[in-house]
Amino acid sequence: MIRLLNLAVLSVVFLSACSDVGNLKDLVTPFEISDSLETATYPEAISWWRSLEKESPYVCVKEFGETDAGLPLHIVFINTSRNFNHESIKNSGKTLWLVNNGIHPGEPDGIDASMLYAREILSRENFESEFNDLVIMIIPIYNVGGSLNRNCCSRANQNGPESYGFRGNARNLDLNRDFSKADSENARSFIKLFSKWNPDVYLETHVSNGADYPYTMTYLLSHPDKLTPPLNTYLSETISESLKSKMKGKGDEMIPYVNVFGTTPDSGFASFYDTPRYSTGFTALHNSIGLLTETHMLKPFKQRVVSTLNFLNSLGETLVEEGSHVKEARAAANMYLSKQQEFTIDWEIDDSQVDLLDFKGYEAFYDTSEVTGELQLYYDRSKQWEKQIPYLAHLKAKTIVSAPSYYLVPSSWDQVVQRLELNAVEMKLIGQDTIIEFSAYQITDFESSSSPYESHYYHSNVEVEKSSVKREIRANSYYLISTNQLKRRLLVEMLEPKGPDSYFNWNFYDEILQQKEWFSSYVFDPEASEMIKDPEILKALEVFVSKDSTNRNNSRAKLAFLYKQSSHYEGDRHMIYPVYRIE
Ligand SMILES: [Zn+2]
Numbered sequence: 001m002i003r004l005l006n007l008a009v010l011s012v013v014f015l016s017a018c019s020d021v022g023n024l025k026d027l028v029t030p031f032e033i034s035d036s037l038e039t040a041t042y043p044e045a046i047s048w049w050r051s052l053e054k055e056s057p058y059v060c061v062k063e064f065g066e067t068d069a070g071l072p073l074h075i076v077f078i079n080t081s082r083n084f085n086h087e088s089i090k091n092s093g094k095t096l097w098l099v100n101n102g103i104h105p106g107e108p109d110g111i112d113a114s115m116l117y118a119r120e121i122l123s124r125e126n127f128e129s130e131f132n133d134l135v136i137m138i139i140p141i142y143n144v145g146g147s148l149n150r151n152c153c154s155r156a157n158q159n160g161p162e163s164y165g166f167r168g169n170a171r172n173l174d175l176n177r178d179f180s181k182a183d184s185e186n187a188r189s190f191i192k193l194f195s196k197w198n199p200d201v202y203l204e205t206h207v208s209n210g211a212d213y214p215y216t217m218t219y220l221l222s223h224p225d226k227l228t229p230p231l232n233t234y235l236s237e238t239i240s241e242s243l244k245s246k247m248k249g250k251g252d253e254m255i256p257y258v259n260v261f262g263t264t265p266d267s268g269f270a271s272f273y274d275t276p277r278y279s280t281g282f283t284a285l286h287n288s289i290g291l292l293t294e295t296h297m298l299k300p301f302k303q304r305v306v307s308t309l310n311f312l313n314s315l316g317e318t319l320v321e322e323g324s325h326v327k328e329a330r331a332a333a334n335m336y337l338s339k340q341q342e343f344t345i346d347w348e349i350d351d352s353q354v355d356l357l358d359f360k361g362y363e364a365f366y367d368t369s370e371v372t373g374e375l376q377l378y379y380d381r382s383k384q385w386e387k388q389i390p391y392l393a394h395l396k397a398k399t400i401v402s403a404p405s406y407y408l409v410p411s412s413w414d415q416v417v418q419r420l421e422l423n424a425v426e427m428k429l430i431g432q433d434t435i436i437e438f439s440a441y442q443i444t445d446f447e448s449s450s451s452p453y454e455s456h457y458y459h460s461n462v463e464v465e466k467s468s469v470k471r472e473i474r475a476n477s478y479y480l481i482s483t484n485q486l487k488r489r490l491l492v493e494m495l496e497p498k499g500p501d502s503y504f505n506w507n508f509y510d511e512i513l514q515q516k517e518w519f520s521s522y523v524f525d526p527e528a529s530e531m532i533k534d535p536e537i538l539k540a541l542e543v544f545v546s547k548d549s550t551n552r553n554n555s556r557a558k559l560a561f562l563y564k565q566s567s568h569y570e571g572d573r574h575m576i577y578p579v580y581r582i583e
Helices: 002-019 042-055 086-092 109-122 144-148 185-197 231-249 279-285 301-322 325-339 414-422 488-495 521-531 535-547 555-565
Strands: 059-066 072-078 095-100 134-139 201-207 217-221 254-256 289-295 342-349 355-368 375-392 395-402 406-410 434-448 459-473 478-482 580-582
Touching: 042 059, 042 072, 042 109, 042 144, 059 185, 072 109, 072 185, 086 185, 095 185, 095 301, 109 134, 109 201, 109 289, 109 301, 134 301, 185 414, 201 279, 201 301, 217 231, 217 301, 231 254, 231 289, 231 301, 231 325, 254 355, 279 289, 279 488, 289 301, 301 325, 325 488, 342 488, 406 414, 406 488, 414 478, 414 488, 521 555, 535 555
Parallel strands: 095 134, 095 201, 201 289, 217 254
Antiparallel strands: 059 072, 072 134, 217 289, 342 395, 355 375, 406 478, 406 580, 434 459, 434 580
């Protein structure tokens, strides 16, 4: 009932706004109409942005791709030049700042804060001069399917709004785990957009979970230890420090994302390791600065929207002040990348480096739960403390690989080819039969998740052995991909099987893990008895048997071991990773 009333009020407001051309302040948002209790639905949000487009010559709303919900994605451009042509914007040299809202539609603060922010800056008298070097791109709602799945209650920890969308998209995928594997149509549309526009700065808006503390705003950056120099220090020293200072100046002090679940922040916490499945890890592959807002879920909705608005203003002010420095830092990072030979593709928290973080917290206490009979953690918000807590801000290298000169990627695994194309990787189909010398990995060990995670039985702890091979590559069966291109880091992290979010780990090459041909023991046994006349093979069999007692009385296992030494075994395919390296 309340919603119907709001819609009725909205349409009246839009009509009056249209007759009062240029008066942006009349474009009230669903958040304002509902007295800060409601967030805009997908139709309301798109309708509002379309109305803003009508009222302001600096605004253009475009559709940019499909979603799993069968509805389009939208992007709003705000440009003082009143020009929204791709080539013109690229050639203008302006800093491109992309804001992505509603990736988790149950966390809608940015959906509403972005509307308020756009209207506010466009209403400024000095808008043209202030924002002359910045183009702002805003995705009103990214997870369209989740946004349509409106409900009152799926965010158990969260204090408002009265209704909101659901975390999973139309296929129940978490879109902030989908940037590398790109299962969703949403992600594939996004990657295409990102490749085309190559934004310098990316901001994604969320609401947090976890511990209780007084801060409204927490934030995440593309992990500086993972980011290419000198973009890493530029982000951690210049951008981050400016944001902290500006937020404090607005009376909205913020703190790094409180990566604490099931316990308290009293004894400290570690920074978040953002592999490429996450947005800030994905943007790092492109030497683009990634930031996330994570407002505190127990703060009232209105307070969280205001805090997100404060962050948008702080980042906008920072980017205006920084001018061309953002692009310069990116260009320097791309130069560094072009010469980088060794790549860390997996990281871990470095607990030998402990920083101290000034932190305000609430006193924690434990009481016996009437439900479980066990001690349960609670917070007493009337008792606030302030102290320095340990903060494990740094990562250390876990897996380092060298970049080859080229990768050879099989055309038959078209899902991988499609993802490389979406990421604007330059590649060339080898059009004639060619004898090539390359390195191939044999997968010697890996683990798989025992239950599905984001629609995959995801692999980890991959071990490989590399060997040299020289053989003919059939015409049109392989793409030749030079690593001497801007997507150098993306290629290494996605194509090296040990990368935590590599295409291998996300199951795109599982076909090679299955042996296709076998043997009948009664047929192969006579041949096997001939094979063990070779003392080396006999010795190898004895070692195999002695390694595992279950093999001793297992004739099939012994024959299978010998089969793998025979000419029948598909040793050039089974467990051989089909992406090759030309060193
Ligand atoms: Zn979220």
